[in-house]
Amino acid sequence: MGARELITAVCADFTEFAPRRTGTRPVDGPLDWDGYGEQRRRAAERTGAAESVLCGHGSVGSGRAVLVAFEFGFLGGSVGEETGARMVDAFDRARELRLPVVSLVASGGSRMQEGIRALAQLQTIARACARTRRAGLPHVAVLRDPTTGGMWAALGAGADVVLAVPGAEVAFGGSRVRPAEESGEAFTAAGKFAAGQVDRLVAEDELPAVLPGLVDLLQPRRAVPEPVAPPVPPRPGPAPGSGWAAVRSARAAERPRATDYLDRFFTSRFALSGDRAGGADPGMLCGIGEHEGRPVAYAAQTGTANTPAGFRTAARLVRLADRLRLPVLTLVDTPGAANGAAAELAGAGPAIGELFTAVAEARVPITTLVIGEGGSGGALALAAPGSTWITADAYFAVIAPESAASILKRPPEQVPELAESLRLRPQDVVDLGFARGVLGEPPR
Structure with missing residues (x-):
């Protein structure tokens, strides 16, 4: 699914945020990469998205959440300065609105055409996640195909609850940059689940049924709760004599x-x-x-x-x-x-x-x-x-x-x-x- 299609499936009334801050965006980027501006224009025309993420909020279950959805068709879901600015803004708004964050990730990593300025967004995004965590707000990440490089490390891996789509490539090193002989389950969603790095495998078409209940359980609370009483044993019996x-x-x-x-x-x-x-x-x-x-x-x-x-x-x-x-x-x-x-x-x-x-x-x-x-x-x-x-x-x-x-x-x-x-x-x-x-x- 594309970003908008997936958002429509899991969120009843999504409203996209109007960007309040933007990254530096000369036509061909901070490296003056030849043709980069034209690449962006074609990606926007093809996907209908202005960037590789769509950020907004809407109803998920009986509560509301901020959504950060990656559009892989826009330059492979890569992250540049503008992407990072939109994501930071989304996490900031989650704190203002006291809402959980749901990240629907599909990314090849940092945007090569913006060089170190793109790579530095990993630090910026990690700080935004940390501020939201300190505010007592939950973050759910859904790892789609592929989730590699920086967005696995800086966004997905640190979420409170991590779901992954079966069959998705999930790895720090993507298939084009790791050694050719390195392949197999270790680089997949199933491998990450077996290794304790993912909480649950959920197919994309199951997300509309799974996410609402999870988001309901994770709605933020300010007050310290009352304790629960211990469960009643299913089978009463006398205490032993010795x-x-x-x-x-x-x-x-x-x-x-x-x-x-x-x-x-x-x-x-x-x-x-x-x-x-x-x-x-x-x-x-x-x-x-x-x-x-x-x-x-x-x-x-x-x-x-x-x-x-x-x-x-x-x-x-x-x-x-x-x-x-x-x-x-x-x-x-x-x-x-x-x-x-x-x-x-x-x-x-x-x-x-x-x-x-x-x-x-x-x-x-x-x-x-x-x-x-x-x-x-x-x-x-x-x-x-x-x-x-x-x-x-x-x-x-x-x-x-x-x-x-x-x-x-x-x-x-x-x-x-x-x-x-x-x-x-x-x-x-x-x-x-x-x-x-x-x-x-x-x-x-």
């Missing part, structure tokens, strides 16, 4: 899992995927959903040993919620953090530390429910101090009883005894002051 019974109950295959809680808690939800640093962990479910008519951010463990990418993704989610003034729900369920050589090389310690810091610095309320295993620091990083509850089929431990036996050089048959010594029952976790209550236990 520490080892608590461990066995938490490890039972049939107990409710994170998706059971999320499906019951949210009427709809939008998943966020990846740590933006090369990794994604399916064992850490993150996103924003609607609960009782308001948006709530969530991070939920699924019972696996989380990788550094999972902890970084959760930290990213908490920081985003804090900036957008969204309450957070976390669900704890992990035997512990992944601790093999791959996890250590990928930065397990710094990643867990990053999540501890994000939770500690959050100004919005975080509510935690322990729904299964609470294994040491890998579980604690996701828990809200002073606002943690636990279910009757869960436990929380400084270390798993089997590991405690190994450290203390005890035989395996003493593991149940150590579980009792560690006081792992959910009611023990309450008595010890860590959790506020046991949920899902039938009234006595």
